[in-house]
Amino acid sequence: MKLLVAASAGGHANDLGALLERADTMWPDRPSVYVTTSNVRAAKFRSEGVEAYVVREADRRTPISAAIAAAQTLRVIWRERPDAIVTTGAMPMAIMCVWGRLFGAKIAWVDCLSQVDTLSLSGRVIRALAHLTLTQWPEVATRFRKVEYAGEVL
């Protein structure tokens, strides 16, 4: 399985990092592609032999950056054609999930730990097309359809 993992810098990357520490023993394959918004993170993954892409950080206040991120993530999906995507957000990675879905990838979206009493805007949009949507807070799972709680990184 060609597994692509993705996270924006900051809390999102920490969340994903905690999951990747366990991927060796709990997931069928190690990720072969890593998508980030941080050059430092990308360099670290390349040094470990994992293909890494850096895309532009964007949020709803930065439509131009979002457009650039959309183009960059489309290029990533076009080149890599992942079988599955696991991501902890944020917005650029949500856009990438849309491209991934169009190219047939299976999508697992893990909403960020910092979303303590609601689902992120990205999460709310993406759960319609994701195959698995997880929140890290049990109360949030009870309030949103198609959203599961299974545990938390912290």
Next chain:
Amino acid sequence: MIFLTVGSRYGFDRLVRAVDDMVDRGEITDEITAQIGLGAYEPRHMHYERFIEGNRYDGRMRDADMLIGHAGSGTISLAVTNCKPLLVLPRRKRYHEHVNDHQVATARKFEELHHVLAADDAEDLPRRFAELHTFVPVRRLARTDELADRIGAFLFAVEPKIRRRAR
């Protein structure tokens, strides 16, 4: 030593200025170092750097007796895993510090669980900082293995379908 950190994404002038003023007024006497990101305000009363990467950042975290920061999950996560007392000031949408007020909810939640102290606003920082000296954060028991395992189960479940597609 105190480590002030605002995360890697946006500056946080409201927090940095408030802490700098506390040093100026003598409310903070401990040695302090600040990581201020892209903030416009440059501290006058404490040592600062804009970005501190990787190992050096972890080192700052380890060396600190107390932490002051924004209520980002990355910062809270590092404090909780290192068992460091952390005082947070949540970023607010109305000051254009973030896209929404989710940090207010994060701060409230982790304070309810006694993992951090949270200040409502900059004026509230000195009072909460005084409490930080005796604050002992509650350890957090996270079900991270269960979360990773659930994703693993999902990947194992979709694997046969992917194989079929490949043929």
